[in-house]
Amino acid sequence: MSNGNLPEQIVFRIRRFAPGRDQEPVWKEYPIAYEAGMTVLDGLWKIKESIDPTLAWRASCRMGVCGSCGMLINGKAGLGCNTQISELATAVVSVAPLSNFPIVRDLVPDLRPLFDAHTALSPYIIRSDSAEQEEPTREYYQSSEEMESYLQFSYCIKCACCMAACPTCATDPVYSGPVALAQAHRYNTDTRDDGFQTRKEVLAGEAGPWRCHFAGECSRVCPKGVDPAKAIQLMKRQLVGDALGLRKKRTPAGLVKKPEGIERRPDIPEAPVPTV
Amino acid sequence: MRDQKLWTWHLAAGAIILILLGLHMTIMHLDALLGIFNPAGGHPIDWANVVARGQSLAFTLTYILLLGAALFHGLYGLRNILFELDPAPPLKKALSWVLVLVGVGLFIFGTWAAWVGHQVASLT
Numbered sequence: 160m161s162n163g164n165l166p167e168q169i170v171f172r173i174r175r176f177a178p179g180r181d182q183e184p185v186w187k188e189y190p191i192a193y194e195a196g197m198t199v200l201d202g203l204w205k206i207k208e209s210i211d212p213t214l215a216w217r218a219s220c221r222m223g224v225c226g227s228c229g230m231l232i233n234g235k236a237g238l239g240c241n242t243q244i245s246e247l248a249t250a251v252v253s254v255a256p257l258s259n260f261p262i263v264r265d266l267v268p269d270l271r272p273l274f275d276a277h278t279a280l281s282p283y284i285i286r287s288d289s290a291e292q293e294e295p296t297r298e299y300y301q302s303s304e305e306m307e308s309y310l311q312f313s314y315c316i317k318c319a320c321c322m323a324a325c326p327t328c329a330t331d332p333v334y335s336g337p338v339a340l341a342q343a344h345r346y347n348t349d350t351r352d353d354g355f356q357t358r359k360e361v362l363a364g365e366a367g368p369w370r371c372h373f374a375g376e377c378s379r380v381c382p383k384g385v386d387p388a389k390a391i392q393l394m395k396r397q398l399v400g401d402a403l404g405l406r407k408k409r410t411p412a413g414l415v416k417k418p419e420g421i422e423r424r425p426d427i428p429e430a431p432v433p434t435v
Numbered sequence: 436m437r438d439q440k441l442w443t444w445h446l447a448a449g450a451i452i453l454i455l456l457g458l459h460m461t462i463m464h465l466d467a468l469l470g471i472f473n474p475a476g477g478h479p480i481d482w483a484n485v486v487a488r489g490q491s492l493a494f495t496l497t498y499i500l501l502l503g504a505a506l507f508h509g510l511y512g513l514r515n516i517l518f519e520l521d522p523a524p525p526l527k528k529a530l531s532w533v534l535v536l537v538g539v540g541l542f543i544f545g546t547w548a549a550w551v552g553h554q555v556a557s558l559t
Contacts, residue, residue, distance in 0.1 A: 330519045363439035370515065395442070402443040 166250050169193045171202050173214065174255040177264050184262070186253075187211075193244060199232050199252060200239035203266075216266035223382060226318030230266050231255040236320035236380045257323035272332070273319050276339035279361050282346055285354025286411055297414045299351040305412075312345035312390050314383045321377035321387050327370045335366045337377035337387035344390040347397065353411040359401070368394050441511060448508040455501040489556030495549050502545040510538045 168190050176184035189206045197205075200218055207214045216239070218228040223241035232242050233253050244252060260268035286292060321337040322328050328336045335343075343362060346352050361367065368391045377387040400406040462472045466479045475483030488494045514534050518527060 327519075330521055332521065359439075363437075365438055367438055369438045369442050370519070398439050399443045399446060402439050 165193050165245060165248070167193060169202075169244060170251045171206060172251055172253040173203075173206075173266070174253075175214070175265050176256075176262050178262065184255075188251075195245075197244050198240055199230075199242045199244060199247075199254060200228055202244060202252065203239060203254070214266075215264045224316065226316030229257050229268075229318040229320045229323065231257060231323065236323040238318060238320070238382045241382060257319055259323050259325065259328045260319065268319065268323075270319055273317065273322055273336065273338055276335040276366065277317070277342060279366070280335065280339050280343040280358050281354055282339070282342040283354075284346065284349065284352050285357055286351070287353060291414070297417070299412045300415045301350055301412055305350045309345045309348040311385055312341050312348075312387075315341060315345075315381075315385050315387075316383055318382065320380045320382060321385075324376035324380040326374050326376065327372060331370050333365045334370045335361070335368075337391065340368050340371075340394060341385065341387035341390035344394040344397075347394070350409070350412045353409075355401075359398070362394065362398060367398070368392075371395075445508060445511050448504040448511075451500060451504040452508055455497055455504070458497070459501075486556045486559050489552050490559075492553065495553040498549040498552075499546050502549070503542055506538045506542055506545075510534045 171189045171191060172186055173189065174184045175181070175187050189210050191202060191205050191210070194201075200221060203214065203216055203218075216228065216230065218240060219225040220227070221240045223238055226238070228239040229236060230239050231237075231254065232239065233247055233249060234255075236257060239254070254266060256262050256266045257268045260270060260272065263269050284292070315338060317338055319338065321341075325337055327334050340362075343358050347355050347358060371388070371391045373388060373392065375388045378385070378389065381387065397406065461468070463479050466473050470476075472488060473479050473481075473484040474487045475481060477484070514531060517530055522530065
């Protein structure tokens with residue numbers, strides 16, 4: 160016992176599955192030496208390098224930013240890269256692919272349902288002044304308070320942990336799920352956006368937030384501290400207000416006014432020509 | 436669009452049920468405070484009090500309103516539960532129609548019963 164309560168050797172219990180080769184998933188155990196600071200992702204790398212090179216998973220940044228390494232760790236959805244084995248405090252670490260998605264192989268889920276739902280809800284600023292959007296002359300004005308209203312939802316990294324934890328996603332393939340709905344709310348709340356009616360075409364139907372039971376699991380497992388359950392309830396309120404004709408019509412934010420009476424300092428160089 | 440409207444009606448029906456059930460509970464259990472609804476005195480469900488309330492058109496209308504709200508709220512909730520079993524789209528449509536027909540049928544029957552009750556009470 161050299162690392163707190165953890166033994167020197169821990170066992171990774173991993174659910175393996177290769178469609179086409181295996182009839183059904185099987186659990187395999189891999190004992191590895193534990194090192195202080197080891198994450199679940201580190202453990203997977205160690206297994207791949209020293210025990211079984213055929214083990215498959217998806218990962219990229221290793222710092223909880225890219226959202227690639229979502230997996231079920233001891234039954235709870237989370238990122239492999241920011242889950243310390245010492246936090247789990249178990250000598251056996253079970254790792255499985257995210258539930259509610261088809262499996263590509265081993266720990267790699269097929270996230271297309273998530274991205275299809277996300278794309279269908281137009282997760283970007285929609286405005287009528289497309290010329291200004293394509294060739295911006297200035298920024299759109301937004302106060303700090305206005306930004307606060309959606310800021311936490313913009314921290315979503317689309318890791319799909321919330322989708323794996325959602326009981327509605329488990330039973331309803333039409334439901335858009337917490338990722339897409341939270342992002343739709345993020346843009347509907349953004350004062351620069353004017354796309355509510357466009358998104359409403361999807362949100363007001365079966366794929367909208369109506370099947371959410373408010374179990375709150377999505378918010379509990381989110382590795383970025385986003386609260387998608389809150390976004391979904393706020394979205395319901397917004398849509399009910401809209402159905403009752405009580406939703407306040409909003410003119411999307413205009414451009415920031417150019418400062419007047421201020422000369423540009425001659426020693427500030429011009430911005431480089433955009434390359435994209 | 437349909438789910439947005441159905442959900443809004445579901446909430447509205449819930450609010451109506453809350454108010455009317457609150458009224459019902461008050462009349463039935465706080466009769467010392469609201470003796471006005473029990474003009475014959477005694478227990479709120481004594482025949483004379485039931486007849487007295489039945490003679491009121493406003494009461495009859497609240498019975499019908501409560502019936503409609505409860506049927507819609509309950510059957511829409513049941514539809515949601517059944518839809519979570521992920522039936523095929525044609526079955527979803529069939530379930531919706533069955534629930535609509537059951538709801539409309541029960542509402543017509545209940546409305547008829549409430550109205551006949553009102554007329555009988557008025558003749559008493």
